[in-house]
Amino acid sequence: MTWLNRYRLKLYLENSIWILPVLAALMAIVVVRIIDRFERYEGWRSLIRPETAQTVLATMTASLFTFIVFVASVLLIAMQLASAQLSPRIIGFIFRDRVTRYSLTLFVFCFSFSIAALARIGDTVPSITTRVAAYSGVVSLAAFLYLIDHVGRKLRPSGALSVVGAAGRSVIEHVYPRLLDGSAAPSSSSLQPASEAEAAAAAPDDARADVAAARVIVCDRDGVVLAFDFAGLAAFAQRSNCVVELVPRVGEFVASGEPLFRLHYGTGSGTGGDADAATDDVLRRSVALGQERTLEQDPAFAFRIIVDVASKALSPAINDPTTAVLAIDQIHRLLRDIGRRYLDDDRVCDASGAVRLIYRTPGWDDFVHLAITEIRLFGGGSIQVARRLRAMLDNLIQVLPPARTEVLKQELGLLNRFTARLFAEPEDRALATCADLQGVGARH
Secondary structure: OOHHHHHHHHHHHHHOOOHHHHHHHHHHHHHHHHHHHHHHHHOOOEOOOHHHHHHHHHHHHHHHHHHHHHHHHHHHHHHHHHHHHHOHHHHHHHHOOHHHHHHHHHHHHHHHHHHHHHHOOOOOEOHHHHHHHHHHHHHHHHHHHHHHHHHHHHOOHHHHHHHHHHHHHHHHHHHOOOEOOOOOOOOOOOOEEOOHHHHHHHOOOOOOOOOOOOEEEEOOOOEEEEEEOHHHHHHHHHHHOOEEEEOOOOOOEEOOOOEEEEEEOOOOOOOOHHHHHOOHHHHHOOEEEEOOOOOOOOHHHHHHHHHHHHHHHOOOOOOOHHHHHHHHHHHHHHHHHHOOEOOOOOEEEOOOOOEEEEOOOOOHHHHHHHHHHHHHHHHOOOHHHHHHHHHHHHHHHHHOOHHHHHHHHHHHHHHHHHHHHHOOOHHHHHHHOOOOOOOOOOOO
């Protein structure tokens, strides 16, 4: 199975809510048959009257079906609320919610088990099968009550933003594992992200600039770049003795016919060697395209979702600056985390130090502008948002390394000028220029 097929299968399984319930229904039927055969072999039968058992199981089966309908309704309501009040990009997290998926799986299993058990009640009542079906209804009731509590917490803006923030931090740790102080050990692979000095020394005849001499591989369909086979592309380049350049960034839309790869060869080598045997389709299968961005290799997408939530909350139609403050809380933590990490310089070297793979990633300035600019423009007139942004910038300037603070100081200057222009009254301007982690709470 190729990397692309594995990635597509993994992505489909993570975002599909029907697979586990269907498997649970089949498993329930198999389990009932196994238990029933064992009971018949042992001759075990319950003393409960068949009419009583049928009434109890029929009532429980109807209740379990109601639970299933409820979960489906919750998903639809959650998608509507998420799209209308937060952001349409939150919907993917709803389908990945484990509590909802496992609850639905449990309900379907118990429902199928109860129906199969009910069908086996005749003149006698199977003892173990009936008891398991009855107790599974009690377990489903407990799960149902827990699901109501869980959904009530997750549908709130704070819960949804916390989920996105946690996912963003996980992706940041995966994509940028090395801290600026070098305390995090790099991967043991022979294919390593190059430092700026190593990349400059090892780059073959400025592969970036020699675009005209490169062999261009175009995209064969439209889509957003979701992820790419980092190790596979670097290994291909090493085998082919060339430099592979991935043209679009992860998260960018690529139209059919646009450049997807550029292959750079050494001076005078043309396209000879092992590279002639590689087809364009081999490289195309190293990039996953889809309809919308995913978080797996795209930390900027976490910022994009949170900023979208804050922007919608600051729109005149909703006018909810407190939700924007909750969004800034998550942005603050993400910026503090990514600001302490070594951001890849877009090049991967092999064991000999030769550059093999070139790809583009956002820089620190890109993350800062993405996280702050729109919120400042849309919410700079809110005292809550202005004070919370200022508190975030002041804190990041204090805790991050000096190399990261220049753009933060520029953003703080923009915020000062923005505040001075929007707040005409000196008292309001004085309030807006105070740093406050709560928005409007206590000065810092």
